Amino acid sequence: MQITLKIVAIVVPIMLSVAYLTLAERKVIGYIQVRIGPNRVGPRGLLQPIADGIKLAFKEIILPTNANLFLFVLAPILVLAPALAAWAVVPFDEGMVLADIDAGLLYILALTSVGVYGVIIAGWASNSKYAFLGALRSSAQVVSYEIAMGFALVVVLMAAGSLNLQDIVLAQKGELGFINWFWIPLLPMFLVYFISGVAETNRAPFDVAEGESEIVAGFHVEYSGMTFAVFFLAEYANMILISILTAVMFMGGWLSPFEGIPGLGAMFDWVPGIVWLLLKTAFLLFLFLWFRATFPRYRYDQIMRLGWKVFIPVTIVWIVVTGVFVLGNIPPWFD
Amino acid sequence: MLENYLPILVFLVMGLLFGIGPVVAGFILAPNKPDSEKLSPYECGFEAFEDSRMKFDVRYYLVAILFIIFDLEIAFLFPWAVVMEELGMFGFMAMLMFLGILVIGFIYEWNKGALEWE
Numbered sequence: 001m002q003i004t005l006k007i008v009a010i011v012v013p014i015m016l017s018v019a020y021l022t023l024a025e026r027k028v029i030g031y032i033q034v035r036i037g038p039n040r041v042g043p044r045g046l047l048q049p050i051a052d053g054i055k056l057a058f059k060e061i062i063l064p065t066n067a068n069l070f071l072f073v074l075a076p077i078l079v080l081a082p083a084l085a086a087w088a089v090v091p092f093d094e095g096m097v098l099a100d101i102d103a104g105l106l107y108i109l110a111l112t113s114v115g116v117y118g119v120i121i122a123g124w125a126s127n128s129k130y131a132f133l134g135a136l137r138s139s140a141q142v143v144s145y146e147i148a149m150g151f152a153l154v155v156v157l158m159a160a161g162s163l164n165l166q167d168i169v170l171a172q173k174g175e176l177g178f179i180n181w182f183w184i185p186l187l188p189m190f191l192v193y194f195i196s197g198v199a200e201t202n203r204a205p206f207d208v209a210e211g212e213s214e215i216v217a218g219f220h221v222e223y224s225g226m227t228f229a230v231f232f233l234a235e236y237a238n239m240i241l242i243s244i245l246t247a248v249m250f251m252g253g254w255l256s257p258f259e260g261i262p263g264l265g266a267m268f269d270w271v272p273g274i275v276w277l278l279l280k281t282a283f284l285l286f287l288f289l290w291f292r293a294t295f296p297r298y299r300y301d302q303i304m305r306l307g308w309k310v311f312i313p314v315t316i317v318w319i320v321v322t323g324v325f326v327l328g329n330i331p332p333w334f335d
Numbered sequence: 336m337l338e339n340y341l342p343i344l345v346f347l348v349m350g351l352l353f354g355i356g357p358v359v360a361g362f363i364l365a366p367n368k369p370d371s372e373k374l375s376p377y378e379c380g381f382e383a384f385e386d387s388r389m390k391f392d393v394r395y396y397l398v399a400i401l402f403i404i405f406d407l408e409i410a411f412l413f414p415w416a417v418v419m420e421e422l423g424m425f426g427f428m429a430m431l432m433f434l435g436i437l438v439i440g441f442i443y444e445w446n447k448g449a450l451e452w453e
Contacts (some may be wrong), residue, residue: 003341003342003345004345004349006342007342007345007346007349008349011349011353015353056361056362057357057359057360057361057364057365058365058366059365060360060365060366060367060368061358061362061365061367062369062373062374063369063374064374064376065371065373065374065375066375066376073358076354076402077351077354077355077358079354080350080354081347081350081353081354082349082350084346084349084350084353085343085346085347085349085350087346088342088343088346089343097348098342099340099341099342099343099346100339101339101340101341101354105394106452107343109409114339124388126376127375127376127388128377129376129389130377132388132389132391136391136395137390138399140394140395140399143398143399143402144398144402146402146406147402147405147406147409150405150406150409151409151412153409154409154412154413154416155416157413157416157417158416158419159421161417161418161419162417163413163417164392173383201338216377221377222376222377226357226358226360226362226365227358227361229357229361230354230357232357234358237424251440274398285360292410299358300452301452302449304450304452305450305452307449308401309445309450312405316434316437316438316441319412319434320431320434323419323427323430323431326419326420327419327420327423327424327427
């Protein structure tokens with residue numbers, strides 16, 4: 001019972017964040033393009049996501065005649081479930097984690113891989129050409145970046161010496177505040193992990209799987225109403241998950257950036273850890289939106305080249321470099 | 336120790352429920368007036384020519400195979416990475432040899448053009 005309540009206390013804020021992330025996205029992109037963005041529903045457009053949700057709930061769910069109905073309905077559920085369940089091991093503050101397990105990172109790796117099944121099933125079950133092409137592209141892309149992500153996780157593991165996400169954050173604690181975080185010694189991995197995350201969630205500029213100007217919406221072209229909404233929820237929940245994981249693994253999780261710095265450290269002592277974590281997550285989420293407003297879409301061969309020919313060699317080199325760092329006890333990170 | 340994994344099981348089940356809930360709500364709340372045009376596969380306004388389950392490029396298949404190899408390598412690296420500090424120089428050198436073999440295979444794939452998309 002208590003577990004169920006805790007899960008609801010995690011999932012409901014995620015759902016609300018997803019709703020307001022869609023509004024933030026439209027507002028941010030609006031202002032970047034010198035528009036105002038949605039401003040009609042509620043004060044300054046603040047009720048827009050709720051209106052969108054209600055509208056989607058009352059839209060007909062179309063079940064195409066050629067579709068494999070069971071798989072067609074199952075696919076969105078299979079995409080959303082792992083995107084939410086991965087949150088079980090995310091530490092929000094010291095001791096503030098639902099499941100404090102020693103295989104946390106392995107669990108994350110497993111669950112982020114499961115999401116691709118939903119996409120393949122959706123594209124296959126729709127029995128539509130656009131959906132099929134979108135699913136093929138998306139699965140090949142996700143699978144390619146999965147490797148770079150996996151290697152980046154291995155490097156984090158080597159640096160922290162533990163699969164437990166809490167221990168990974170605590171390994172970044174030190175006298176020098178934000179300089180002690182892993183983003184400096186593992187800077188290439190930080191970039192590889194975050195960019196791979198953008199590619200994994202099929203976000204711009206890696207959104208050829210959706211490519212509205214060529215294959216209309218890719219794998220979810222046949223979905224409407226709430227089945228579409230669930231795909232949408234999952235995509236945004238995955239964005240938030242990638243951001244919070246990047247914050248936990250490379251940006252010190254709930255640690256204060258000024259910890260141990262004379263003067264400043266004491267000044268920000270009263271701020272709870274979760275606030276720092278959410279600030280870092282919000283910053284990374286803003287990057288997602290910024291990317292979308294700034295970069296044109298990559299060509300498919302460019303995406304595959306970046307994944308296989310740039311990221312994988314870089315990660316392999318950095319495994320060796322990190323090994324030397326750790327065995328050489330390089331201060332201030334690994335002493 | 337194992338009871339720490341119980342919340343994860345519960346969370347997985349609830350994750351499924353959070354997916355099923357909205358879909359069921361959608362089926363209940365939304366109107367349902369199907370007709371044959373509405374239910375045909377979307378194809379830019381005209382009738383579908385042929386079955387959509389067509390032949391696809393073999394390179395997608397190749398990517399999947401390469402993925403399995405590399406993902407296995409990562410699975411092998413995980414347990415080593417956790418205990419790397421305890422293993423010290425010996426473990427590091429052993430892993431360098433393992434990575435070296437992987438890199439030789441990777442260079443071979445690269446030269447064979449398995450990573451090309453033109």
